[in-house]
Amino acid sequence: MRLIRQLFKRGLAVAVLLLVSLMIWMTIFMIRPLPMAAESVAMQIPAGASVRAIADQLVMAGVLTEPYSFLLAVKLSGSGSQLQAGDYVLNAPLQVFTLIDTLKHGTFDQLKLQLTEGKTFADLRQKLAQMPSIRQESVSYSDVELMQRVSGQAMSPEGWFFPDTYFMDAQSSDIDVYTRAYQKMLRHLNEAWASRDAGLPYKTPYEALIMASIVEKETGVEEERPQIAGVFVNRLRIGMRLQTDPTVIYGIGQRYQGNITRHDLLTDTPYNTYTRNGLPPTPIAMPGLASIQAALHPANTNALYFVANGHGRHVFNASLDEHNKAVRKYQLKKK
Structure with missing residues (x-):
């Protein structure tokens, strides 16, 4: 017992x-x-x-x-x-x-937000403001104040939000969306930076983000992006100005009417890469992952120039003489 x-x-x-x-x-x-x-x-x-x-x-x-x-x-x-x-x-x-x-609690209405590569933060902010189904917490914030809330740092928000499809419920706020898109961009950028090619002319991941935004605006053809990045990396290495129209257009801002003029190219702004050396001070758009990878793994090329061929692609050349011939052929339509 x-x-x-x-x-x-x-x-x-x-x-x-x-x-x-x-x-x-x-x-x-x-x-x-x-x-x-x-x-x-x-x-x-x-x-x-x-x-x-x-x-x-x-x-x-x-x-x-x-x-x-x-x-x-x-x-x-x-x-x-x-x-x-x-x-x-x-x-x-x-x-x-x-x-x-x-x-x-069963079914609820789902909200979908598509952030597109190449769009600016102003585009993103306007898009979110036009979604009355979510709580608008950032209406009174300046851009820098919004970024302070999202990232903890008072800095420009341009380029810091990853373009992707985001799903939300009706209880979400605009700050929730900004935070998710920022954290996703930060993760992709840090992962890409950790595996970057050696010898690139960037001191920080932020400089790579700036380059990625330029690449994003220069071409919509994914396989061209490493070549575009290779040209700009070559220019940075030899101290040559980037001379890229998308940065000039960004610097013009709302005054831009769809055509870039010689006067625009000669008018100095912080984003005019025809009048200033090096990278612009901030990104100029939201780059996608392909452009980030291109900026950190540029093509090994000797090209310093490229010109649109009129069919959605570009022609690349190493010499100014060959480049000028391509400009006459594809842009000026002269032999």
Whole structure:
């Protein structure tokens, strides 16, 4: 009898220990951010889907890495019969208890924002201001104040927001969107900077971002971007002015009417790379990942010049004489 009581006590102690361990594990699992495969995941849960089917769908969408912990969390929370069908947008950082709570409330309207490569911060700010479905928190902020709120630094916001598709719910604010786009750009830029080619004429990742924005505005052809970057890198290395029209146009601002004139090229502004050496002081647009990669992995070329060929591409040359011939052929239509 004594032996039975001892075995019972030991068994009870083990059971209590296991229960406490399970509670600790579940608490950590519920509050720890999920390792989502993307910052934003849009998904649809069909009517009649079982909890296991929902868990499998979350795994396939990259929200979960495996279904079993989620299934246990749902069971322990007593929420199994409360998960709803509907359209969902799940944004990182996302905790399990927030995920379960979201799925219990069913479908909601999802908002979609497309940020396009080559657009300016002014374009982005106007686009967000025209979305009344989200909370407008930055209306009274200057550009620098907005950037201070988003990044913690008082600096120009130009170029710092990654062009991509962002999904939001009606409870999102414009600051939420700015923050996500800024953090995404910062991550891509830092990752690209860490693997950059040796010997580039940039002192900081920010200078590479400026170059990427110029490359973005110079060509819409992805395979040309390393060549364009190679030309500008060559110019920086020998102290030659960049002489790129998109920076001049950016410096003109709202006065630009669609045609760049000789007077524009000769009028000095901080962004006129015909009158000033080196890079402009800030980016001139939002560069995409291809342009960032091109700026940090430029083509190995001896070209110093390029000219549009009238068919959406460019002709590259190493000498001014050959460049002038290309200008006469493609721009002036002379042989």
